[in-house]
Amino acid sequence: MIVQLKGLKVSKNITLEFMDEIKIDYIFYGITQDAETEDYMMVLNDKCKVCKVKCYAIHFQQNFENWTSGNNKIDIFIQGSQLSAHYDVTIALEWIPYDKFYDVKCIANGSYRANWIDEKILSYWDVKNQNWKKGVQNPFVTLKRLNNPENIALELTNEINKSYGITQNPETKDYMMVLSDECKKCNIICYAIHFQQNFGNWTSGNNDIDKFIQSSQLSVHNNANKALEWIPYERFINIEYVAKGGFSKVYKANWLDGNINYWDNEIRHWKRGNQYMVVVLKSLNNSKNVTPEFINEIMLHNKVDDSYFIIKFYGITQDPETKNYMMVLDYANGGSLRNYLNTNYDELNWKIKINYLYNIASALESIHRNELIHRDLHIGNILKNNDVTLITDMGLCKPADYNSSKSTKNNVYGVLPYISPEILRGQNYTKAADIYSFGIIMYEIISGLPPYHDTNHDNSLAIKICQGLRPMFKIKVPKLVLYLIKGCLDANSLNRPTAIEIRNKLWKLKLQREIKEEINDNLPISNIPLISSSYKTHSEAIYISRLLEFNNLPEPKNSDDYYEYDDNIISTKFSESLQIDISQLNINEDGKLESLQIDISQLNINEDGNKIKSN
Known part of the structure; x- marks a missing residue:
């Protein structure tokens, strides 16, 4: 029978290494010793204990010694994803050398757009060529700085894009997630992805408001009308004071651009309707010092989007004079x-x-x-x-x-x-x-x-x-x-x-x-x-x-x-x-x-x- 002999690196840690191999799901037969080198070696079956065949996890495991990220925790995380890919190769991450990317361009703070020279892994192991079968030559990818290498799982879980793996910028030494242009939820380039790719092009000046708007945009996948926007104040004309509320002032204005309808693939931009539409600008008193708690209250308005009888909420802008933030709402002609x-x-x-x-x-x-x-x-x-x-x-x-x-x-x-x-x-x-x-x-x-x-x-x-x-x-x-x-x-x-x-x-x-x-x-x-x-x-x-x-x-x-x-x-x-x-x-x-x-x-x-x- 054919078996695999795997050297024990440090015989003193035989129990630890043995347990690591058990996690890999090999069938373990025993231990032997190389007569020349005197190295102790584990005798392993070349098949996965779970699958009873040489599955994807085995092919990945046999390549572990051919790469390293230079960070033990990142290595273990990538290896863990590969060892769990028994029949589904798409859940496995890779360590991808940075020189595999070209035309790297900054699109936001900590995020870059690039071409990946290699093909991305598809769905199976090519037995004849003894290698992975790949496809999609030179795909576009997003390189996004990994802010917390100590908790990679959390960052990847919160990421809307599919992830291919991890790389490292040799100049900054930053580890970076290699992300696709596809949404994990939709398996396509949906509206949420288009919104996300534009995050670096705007800011409200308030981190809590930015996160609130971004969260609303990342939650839409096939209905762009439900997303909120940051709308520059200069996009409004004919601004007229209407009334005063308990904690706000209300204005009427024309919105030059109008609300988003859908993404136009031909012009690579949002298609809008209702140009010069009439909207209400609700200035929130003291909102230049807006609290996260109050932002959570505004989020409630956007959460209920399934009723025709709740006023439409389009986004947020800021009065450049008072610095107060303003909600942009649909205009009700009856007051x-x-x-x-x-x-x-x-x-x-x-x-x-x-x-x-x-x-x-x-x-x-x-x-x-x-x-x-x-x-x-x-x-x-x-x-x-x-x-x-x-x-x-x-x-x-x-x-x-x-x-x-x-x-x-x-x-x-x-x-x-x-x-x-x-x-x-x-x-x-x-x-x-x-x-x-x-x-x-x-x-x-x-x-x-x-x-x-x-x-x-x-x-x-x-x-x-x-x-x-x-x-x-x-x-x-x-x-x-x-x-x-x-x-x-x-x-x-x-x-x-x-x-x-x-x-x-x-x-x-x-x-x-x-x-x-x-x-x-x-x-x-x-x-x-x-x-x-x-x-x-x-x-x-x-x-x-x-x-x-x-x-x-x-x-x-x-x-x-x-x-x-x-x-x-x-x-x-x-x-x-x-x-x-x-x-x-x-x-x-x-x-x-x-x-x-x-x-x-x-x-x-x-x-x-x-x-x-x-x-």
């Missing part, structure tokens, strides 16, 4: 839904209102299905575009330089009327908190009135909301709609419906005749005065996101007759019992009542804030 209601409420019928709510619920269902939470859902973050409504500003209810390590439990960011009682008391945001916000939006779209527009948005209102106060309708509302809103506004977050339940109920409302019959008994729409002229907003009613600090708020509760009272969200009796002139109360900085300046007996109010019967 905010709040502004639209102010001027067009009298034109809306029930069908339109339910359709708007269905759009918002669909977007919220998509957000929650992706295990995300909006956290700042209010009508200022609902936009109108033609006949649909869209959600925007996902998770952006904090300043760009927000640092959670410096915040306190009682810090709440948002618009008070839309914040659920448990969040006001300092609990963590949940999907149920978004549902509460949606319930307030339902009230607003149906009534046309901003919630609590006639009162101060202060600690007193926060207390009353926790005690069970909810806004009241001044019009008759179908019971099916009323009960859905009540469910959303329940003080117990566990009782609130899910987004998909809300969406499905609204879909049925769009189709059922029951609601149409009930609506026929409602006040004619023509008898409802123009909302914009029928209400006045309190000077301290604030509808932009801000920092709210509350202490010692009462436990959230519903009014005693919450589900018994079926003509409104809340009974008039309960609402009136909470209408205390807060200016008559002495409340300290912690929100605790110190003394009363009014005769409490005249109000007949119990400790929970509910009105009780008098004797």
Whole structure:
């Protein structure tokens, strides 16, 4: 029988060397000794113990002594990949001498484009020629500096390109990954590869933002529309100030280039559409000092890309004067839904209102299905575009330089009327908190009135909301709609419906005749005065996101007759019992009542804030 005799380099380490050979999966017969050299030698079967044949791993192993990278860890890593390639040669890496590359050109910091003189390994061992069968003469490859030779596996795992092997620049002594132009996931030169090859041609000036944009680009393979871009500010013209938000300023502009559609192989460049398209530039306050935590919040917006009812996010730019970063978003021609209601409420019928709510619920269902939470859902973050409504500003209810390590439990960011009682008391945001916000939006779209527009948005209102106060309708509302809103506004977050339940109920409302019959008994729409002229907003009613600090708020509760009272969200009796002139109360900085300046007996109010019967 034919066997292989392999010398033991150091007989003292016979156990270690023996174990190394076992890892190679040889069949081990025993040990012998060369009579002339007196070297001890292992007697090995020339077949793989796993495959029972002379597989690819054996051919690679027999060539180990013919090369070295000069780095033991790199040698072991390459050898390990080759020894695991029993039947699949494509998973094996090579040590490739640097002189096998020519026309080496720098394409980014630490990355180079080159031609590989040798052919790349294909799929089998040529028994006749006793060598590897190769193909693809002079392929283009990318040489990318290996930043951490101590952890090669991690770098290669995070690399989007297929890897052929490792080489070393003889001048810089840098070890480099030899990467193909093909994506490991797609096995083709996909969109992600085209984006990656351009990384060295742009920077936002902020490492976290660069990584965020690059990550979005590397995640797209066959749909370039989902990738974000770094867009130079000079690519925008006709920039006009539109409005101010809680932590941002909004501008309208024309984007000269338009958004990416696909890669054009003929011109070797991105094919774009919608040149001079109208977009929104949302300038994030203090974002020149943007924190990684805030970048993670922006990432949420880009994660949900499967809903037609979430505003499109194209990329990021930077105002050269303020240095603040700006989100580039799709333009909604109807503006905010709040502004639209102010001027067009009298034109809306029930069908339109339910359709708007269905759009918002669909977007919220998509957000929650992706295990995300909006956290700042209010009508200022609902936009109108033609006949649909869209959600925007996902998770952006904090300043760009927000640092959670410096915040306190009682810090709440948002618009008070839309914040659920448990969040006001300092609990963590949940999907149920978004549902509460949606319930307030339902009230607003149906009534046309901003919630609590006639009162101060202060600690007193926060207390009353926790005690069970909810806004009241001044019009008759179908019971099916009323009960859905009540469910959303329940003080117990566990009782609130899910987004998909809300969406499905609204879909049925769009189709059922029951609601149409009930609506026929409602006040004619023509008898409802123009909302914009029928209400006045309190000077301290604030509808932009801000920092709210509350202490010692009462436990959230519903009014005693919450589900018994079926003509409104809340009974008039309960609402009136909470209408205390807060200016008559002495409340300290912690929100605790110190003394009363009014005769409490005249109000007949119990400790929970509910009105009780008098004797």
